[in-house]
Amino acid sequence: MTLVEKINETCDFLRQKGMTAPEFGLILGSGLVELAEEVENAVVLDYIDIPNWGRSTVVGHAGKLVYGDLAGRKVLALQGRFHFYEGNPLEVVTFPVRVMKALVCECVLVTNAAGGIGFGPGTLMAISDHINMTGQNPLIGENLDDFGPRFPDMSNAYTADYRKTALAVADKLGVKLDEGVYIGVTGPCYETPAETRAFKTLGADSVGMSTVPEVNVAAHSGPKVLGISAITNHAAGFQSELNHEEVVAVTERIKEDFKTLVKAILAEL
Numbered sequence: 001m002t003l004v005e006k007i008n009e010t011c012d013f014l015r016q017k018g019m020t021a022p023e024f025g026l027i028l029g030s031g032l033v034e035l036a037e038e039v040e041n042a043v044v045l046d047y048i049d050i051p052n053w054g055r056s057t058v059v060g061h062a063g064k065l066v067y068g069d070l071a072g073r074k075v076l077a078l079q080g081r082f083h084f085y086e087g088n089p090l091e092v093v094t095f096p097v098r099v100m101k102a103l104v105c106e107c108v109l110v111t112n113a114a115g116g117i118g119f120g121p122g123t124l125m126a127i128s129d130h131i132n133m134t135g136q137n138p139l140i141g142e143n144l145d146d147f148g149p150r151f152p153d154m155s156n157a158y159t160a161d162y163r164k165t166a167l168a169v170a171d172k173l174g175v176k177l178d179e180g181v182y183i184g185v186t187g188p189c190y191e192t193p194a195e196t197r198a199f200k201t202l203g204a205d206s207v208g209m210s211t212v213p214e215v216n217v218a219a220h221s222g223p224k225v226l227g228i229s230a231i232t233n234h235a236a237g238f239q240s241e242l243n244h245e246e247v248v249a250v251t252e253r254i255k256e257d258f259k260t261l262v263k264a265i266l267a268e269l
């Protein structure tokens with residue numbers, strides 16, 4: 001089956017299940033999946049039951065697709081995303097973005113847990129731009145001409161208007177939201193201290209193992225993107241050691257702010 005046939009098959013399946021015309025796609029990163037539990041009038045599908053869909057294997061990633069109402073908007077939320085480091089081909093990692101586009105989603109809110117380069121643990125950061133340090137690109141191969149151009153423009157990959165709204169909403173709520181550049185790596189190793197220093201020199205403010213492939217595909221065809229990093233730790237070299245449990249623990253602390261902020265942003269966008 002071609003990629004386009006797979007996208008169409010999955011969209012037909014989701015529409016049959018009642019997942020029609022979402023306004024916003026939500027890709028919820030490590031520890032941030034709880035937001036999907038607040039979706040009202042929810043239609044919930046296990047990833048395993050969705051044709052052509054990937055499987056989630058990381059702790060803190062539930063593996064459910066949730067459709068319904070959140071803050072007065074129709075959302076399609078991924079409770080758990082697919083990472084390249086799990087061994088997923090980038091076609092699988094980015095497939096949900098293709099499906100969101102085909103279901104005519106207007107915006108995808110991409111969230112992640114990330115290491116801070118400059119910003120400290122507990123910071124929420126609106127992503128203004130990214131640096132692709134993965135050495136990979138999901139658009140390599142035959143171009144889907146019906147979706148977008150061979151050479152997509154990345155100048156406005158993260159929609160400036162959405163970010164402006166997000167910053168204004170955060171300000172009104174009294175939630176601190178910074179702004180910065182995300183550098184995407186494949187993982188699963190955390191960075192070496194030398195890599196962190198190099199990334200700082202390159203202009204990165206946060207580092208993580210996701211988001212870049214999804215945003216490359218969104219830049220190709222849509223939807224428009226709002227990206228938010230939850231900074232869970234100082235990137236390696238700025239603290240003595242690093243582990244996944246700590247990342248999960250800090251995410252626990254900031255997720256209330258995160259949930260409040262995202263709902264308010266959805267209502268306002």
Ligand code: HPA
Binds near residue numbers: 113209
């Ligand atoms: N580096 C890469 N990915 C991450 C980190 C980090 O420090 N923290 C959470 N995800």
